[in-house]
C-alpha cells in the first residue's frame with residue numbers, strides 16, 4: 116500500500132504528501148456526505164486560493180473597478196482601471212509569495228515539493244532566467260489577453276447586450292453562481308488543457324508553460340499568447356449565464372491568481388510555526404514533472420474517469436511514462 120512500504124516516488128521529492136492525492140469526494144460513489152462537507156469546509160473556511168480570490172475580488176470591486184454604467188463606451192480611463200485590477204493583484208500575490216518563499220526563504224525547505232531551486236542561466240527560458248521568463252509571460256502576455264477579454268465582456272454587459280443580474284434582483288442566484296464558478300473553471304480548464312497536450316499544439320504553444328518542471332509562483336499563468344487566447348475563453352461563459360460584474364472579477368481572480376498559489380512549489384505557506392495558508396497543489400505539481408497525467412484539477416475528477424489520474428505513487432509514474440512514450444511514438 117502506498118505510504119506503508121518504502122516508496123520509490125517519495126525519494127524523487129523533497130516533500131511528498133502521504134497517501135493518494137485527494138480528489139473531490141462530491142463525485143464518489145457511494146456518496147460520502149461527511150467527506151464532501153470536510154472538502155468544502157477546507158476550501159472555503161481556511162486561507163486558500165478560493166478565499167484569497169474572493170477577498171481580492173470584493174476589494175477590487177469596491178475600490179478599483181469602475182461602475183458598469185461607465186463601461187458602455189470604450190474610454191481609456193476605465194480600461195486602464197480594469198487592466199490595473201488584473202495587474203496589481205498578480206504582482207502583489209506572485210511577487211509577495213516569490214519573495215517569501217524564494218528570496219527571503221522565509222520557511223526554508225519546509226513543505227517544498229521539489230529539492231531544486233528555480234533556474235538561472237538556463238537557455239530554455241526567455242532571458243535565460245526562469246523567474247524573468249515567467250514574469251514576462253504572465254504580465255506581458257496573460258494579463259494583456261485577460262484584460263482585453265474583460266474589456267469586451269464589461270462593455271457588452273454595460274450595454275445590456277448580454278444577460279446581467281443585480282444582487283437585489285436575484286440574491287440566491289448571485290451566491291450560487293459564485294460558488295459554481297470554480298467548478299466551471301475546472302471543467303473548462305480540463306478540456307482546453309487536454310487540447311494543448313495534442314503533440315502539435317504542445318510543441319509550439321503549451322511547451323512555454325511546461326518549461327517549468329520545477330514550478331514557482333510566477334509560473335502559474337506563464338503561458339504562450341495562443342494558450343492565453345484559449346485559456347481565458349473561460350470568461351465567455353458570462354456572455355451566456357446571467358452574471359454580475361463581481362462574478363467576472365472573482366472569475367478573473369480565480370483564473371489568474373489561484374494558479375500562483377497552486378504553482379508555488381510549497382504545499383503550505385508557513386509563518387513562524389503557523390501553517391498560515393494552503394498553497395501548492397501536488398496534483399498539478401505531478402503534471403509539471405510527468406506531463407501526461409493530471410490534466411484537470413482535483414475539483415472534478417476527469418483524470419480519474421479518463422485514466423490519467425496520478426495519485427502520487429511510483430506505480431502511477433510508471434504508468435504515466437508508458438502512456439507518454441506511446442503518445443509520442445504513434
Ligand SMILES: [Zn+2]
Pocket residue numbers: 308312321325402
Ligand atoms: Zn500541461
Ligand SMILES: [Zn+2]
Pocket residue numbers: 324335378399403
Ligand atoms: Zn501548470
